[in-house]
């Protein structure tokens with residue numbers, strides 16, 4: 001049987017968390033729920049690459065084949081928001097530095113630096129390996145880059161990473177936009193309270209605990225947001241080159257960790273520059289009633305399409321009572337609807 005056809009209704013599925021012999025029972029549940037698509041893989045880096053350079057896609061291949069045989073398509077997530085422990089041990093520079101200068105520990109997710117050259121190299125490697133393995137698989141109908149791109153959490157808020165590479169790239173970012181330090185001083189009105197800078201090297205990363213110029217804070221946030229767009233673009237380039245399926249990503253709820261919705265929109269609309277289109281996830285968190293940094297988040301900005309948007313129900317009755325307490329492997333993610341979208 002061919003994998004499901006659009007529109008896709010499904011859930012996030014984490015077969016790496018469960019014994020593989022349960023998959024048939026899981027598929028039965030999916031079929032009972034009328035699902036025809038699963039999103040898998042986006043947190044499974046350590047299973048796909050148990051040690052550096054040794055890839056294991058056999059288990060993932062088995063899952064995708066079994067789903068496909070049941071008429072259930074797969075959207076594959078790249079696992080880059082969950083770097084494995086060996087990467088942290090061998091390349092600590094991949095991991096983000098908090099705004100007080102402390103490097104984060106290995107942990108659950110979203111603790112790597114989007115600007116780390118070493119991390120970007122390893123991300124390109126795992127994405128290339130995945131795209132080579134699954135880029136022509138007819139049961140895979142789309143790619144999700146990373147998962148819920150947002151700024152690394154610091155002491156006070158989601159201010160992003162403060163490692164040396166980030167600070168250096170931030171000053172370059174300012175130099176490209178303003179040209180001279182005198183132009184920054186003029187634009188930001190730094191004579192107030194003796195904040196005038198004498199060189200780009202004097203412009204500090206806005207660590208917590210200090211009162212910072214609002215324009216510095218804004219520029220830092222924009223730089224960090226752009227870093228994630230660039231990070232996602234890196235993976236999109238690989239996937240567009242090696243895979244035949246549409247490419248997209250997903251977003252978390254809109255909040256102060258996402259300082260510029262339009263930039264996030266750039267990240268989601270990766271498929272605009274590809275004839276293969278983009279695949280978008282629609283759920284209640286993508287509804288336009290959410291606001292970020294005072295801006296209304298438009299559905300089409302988030303890659304969910306313009307007219308004719310299909311909206312998932314606010315709550316799935318099947319999800320009611322299940323929550324995320326482990327009672328079911330099909331928990332609170334039942335309300336996803338995936339759409340292949342036309343290229344703008």
Ligand SMILES: [Zn+2]
Pocket residue numbers: 096097113114115116161162163164165166167
């Ligand atoms: Zn960094």
